[in-house]
Amino acid sequence: MQRRHLLTAAGAAAMFPAILPRRGARAQGTTKASLRLKWLPQTQFAGFYLAKARGYYEAEGIDLTINPGGPNLLTENLVATGADTFGLSGGTDSVFAAREKNLPIVCIGVSHQQTPFVFVSRADGPIRTIQDFKGKTITTWYTGANSVLLGMLAKAGLKPGDFTMQPQQVSVTPFVDGQIDVVTATRYNEFYTLMTRMGRDKLRTFAPEEQGIVFPRDTLIVSETTARQKPELVKGFLRASMKGWREALKDQKAGVDVVMAAAPTLNRDHQEFMLVEAGKLMTAGAAARDGLFWIDQATVKSAHDFFLEHGVIKAPLDLAAAYDRSFLEAIAVADRRA
């Protein structure tokens, strides 16, 4: 009996290779590559999904796999180690942090030209201006947003001891229930949840831009090795991604459809809202003139100086090495504009 049991188990073990995805090049002349997203599938990434579904990467000779991100993954690490070829990583903040730690990654494009999050208080509450944050409880993410908040409040003349700052959990429920006074919300995710649960007119927003702080996020990165050895692959990826994004922003139904096919349990209304908001963030600022994924060096520099001033990064970084827009510049400007 025992032997039979073992045999069954051995049979199961022998089946393993058969169910593993097959690796190795399929078509000739195509390069296998992967894109690691910064988060779970949602329309924030619609253009990449659409470009893949419509075969734009294939047309550039790239057999691209889109790998979703998650709460426990750092895209910079995965790209630096070569586990993923391309990455849509946190933002200028995480690129600075990675470069400071000598991770060999290069930013080849910036997706969100403006700060994608705002700080939210109740419209009927006591907080009317940024000065009113004094003595209040604020929750935020300790992944860069905390520094932006500290910077904003410093400009408004508040010191760190004047308010209570706490790490923000997954849910915005503590804010909805009135347990905290100010919550951090991305324009496309948490803000939608707040709107549906409380109503837009019940919310007052404070954007970093109002305090003169711009904090570009959603950065496209590759490893230094890829940038050096496979510039054509990088350009092809950017060309295909832009094509996908231009079409997703124009035909938003197609953009939402392709993401809903990848993650059918998502809420369609929310995804439609998200694509509109993502589009606004992607075409804001310099991107209106210079096109999608444009790296505006002045904005990157001011974000860098801001982080340096607030001690988030300890020493100045070589921005020319960290942000390389030569791959973008290889594409005609008319093809870059959304």
Add this chain to the structure above:
Amino acid sequence: MPVCAHPVPPWLLMGARFILGLVAAALLWEGAVIAFGIRPHILPRLSTILSAIAATPGAYWSGFLRTLLETLIGFAAGAIVGVLNGVMFFRAPVLRDLLFPIFVVSQTIPVIAFGALVVLWFGNTLLAKAVIAFYLTFFPVTVNTLLGLQSVDPRQTALLRSFGASGRQQMLRLQLPMALPQIFVALRLAASLSLVGAIVGEWFGDTTGLGVLLLQAMYNENVVGLWAAILCAAVLGTGFYALVAYAERRIVFWGAEQ
């Protein structure tokens, strides 16, 4: 006294009781939410959750299958390696003294700490999840196999040896069968642990699986979706546990522990 000509078979009776219990629990859930006016983002009605699953059955079904496969592979690998480890440690106490402490150390590291590493090593493959499930399962099986083997009456072993049984024969005819009740205790534990491993593995950037659905629902504050994924995971976990328990009852028919 006339006896009922068609007595109800016991399995049917048990099944009927089980279904009755489920229906009662479902009614209690549905009723409590309505009666106490529980807000939907704390506990939605069961019917809402079921209709959410019915709205996109494909997503839940493919998630279920994918997680099931990861669980099964991790479980099978953990069971085989665990039993082999147990036998090896039993036969070679030197190896036990050498390796066992390392095993213990490996088990004190929370599995979540390994998740990111496993993705770096194995990518977004099924194997990556199976490895995490394996990591959680092999240790209890190792320990219990060793315990089971050590609890065999040495006089029985001596008797077999006096008949001229080789070490292999002693192991297969006496020691392993005697250890089976202990091994199955670990296997039942491993059935639950391997599901945990598979789901945690899916939290490190995958496209299908119950863990992915859980994560998506959690971060979108989709409470109904969260419960739907929990329900699917419960069905999977309970079903798998029941299967292992059933196998135990059939294989270890003499076993005292149930």
